[in-house]
Amino acid sequence: MSRIAYVNGQYVLHRDAAVHIEDRGYQFSDGIYEVTAIYKGRPVDNDGHWDRLERSLRELRIDMPMTRGGLDLVAREVVRRNRVRNGIIYIQITRGVSPRNHPFPKDTPPSIVMTARHGLGSKPEVAAKGVSLISHPDIRWGRRDIKTVSLLPNVLAKQAAYEQHAYEAILVGPDGMVSECSSSNAWIVTKDGALVTRPLSNDILGGITRKRLIDLADAEGLRVEERSFSLDEAKAAREVFVSSTSSFAMPVVRIDDSVIGNGHPGSIVTNLRARYFDFLESASGPLWYGH
Template sequence: MPRYAYVNGRYQPHSRATVHIEDRGYQFADGVYEVVPVSHGRLVDEDLHLDRLERSLSELRIDMPMSRRSLKLVSAELMRRNRLSNGFLYMQVTRGVAPRDHKFPKQAVPAVVMTTRQTKPAKREAIEAGVGVIAIPDIRWKRRDIKSVSLLPNCLGKQQAFEAGAYEAWMVDDEGFVTEGTSTNAWIITKDKRLITRPATDDILNGITRISLIRTAESLGISVEERPFTLAEAKDAKEAFITSSSNFVMPVVRIDETAIGNGRAGELTLRLRDGYEAAVVRGEELAAQ
């Protein structure tokens, strides 16, 4: 367990860190969060994550709890105290503490919590073996672009995947198009080698890994088609994969009972993963200069 958590201005022992029972995050899921990957002791795409945090907060009319510079200082200090080298930093901001009432409190002070988790980088064999996903209906609200802590449908979907022996659930909208995974973005590569992912509208969370991977693909000369794809198209794809801060690029080798490609990680998917990892390392080198 990490040693410290940051809670509203204080670094507290993680095992004893607490928030108020009338925090609106607890009562109404009235807050947002970010998960920022950490590789070799550095935050990956920190500014992109902070851009999205600011955007999520402003969509919910919650003030930034402190300046971006201060958020960066607190993150760095927490990572230092917890000796975090690989894993992620979790950041959560809620509207604050107030007597329970659906309306916004008049003078709420946003509450901020940060924690860290050390994880091991995924093994190459696990990446090459890939993961399975199941398809489930997307039962979420219509503002999935906001990284809200209201994740109940996502938790239900992930549990359903787990019970079905799969790693992730791809959610499918009423028209039969895949929106995204419960904590990942969804991608396919068609038999004629077109790389496709759903456009970043209110229908999905615009993943930071998704944004970075689009750049990586372009730098590798691979063009990305941003359009919705159906579940049937996904099952007929040559390759498929998911992206997220905790998985980077993870090959999908099975959707429900259908094997994708030859049932192992696809060639282009692995090229994209390697390209993404190289970009992370380049970012670290630049930051170290």
């Protein structure tokens, strides 16, 4: 079966899909994106992803290319045409195509691309064993709360992690405090069992999974503290984990040369991950593919 992409109003073969060389996303990384999981044919936390997409666009003063209902319709069609039951949908919107010049172009419609891919999350063995992180300086700009396609520092950090056979890079500011990871939010569990993650601000991306896990933790009666923590505190924590649309809640058993806890996934993250799967199973949103 051929993969299908949506590009500016048309469904085209993925291998032929293209945007213009003067698309501002290509030339200035002047655009935003979203990634939504599809679980058993349903989008996960769909409203949260559309809310964040609208906010990212608003912050960059890029017009919505269509209504939210329109976005829903196209996303559903891309998922359906690619027969994705478990996977992700990727949505990218840029300020459009215009002769290269820094100021915003006038009367230029935004460009929109959507693709869908099969496969969601790592193999169960990965979470069962836990993953390692490397620490890396956070060299990103001051608006990390906007989900822009401008991901070069994230790419460099993730590459450093891959080269050291680590799952993720945990990003650390000049003050020694952790912001998040290259493509996920960072969490620790303190000795007395509190979950700690950095509060929302311009310093981190407000993860949709982060928000969902806070709600699930609350429902479990766990204490959640939204505060900053240092790399040293993370290395000495009882448990560490990362969260994202495709990793859910992923246990961490090592940061650099420091073993976390007893070197195995902790009980709190293991339980929280199970609750996240319960949430995925209980999803009652619209069915985009299958029955």
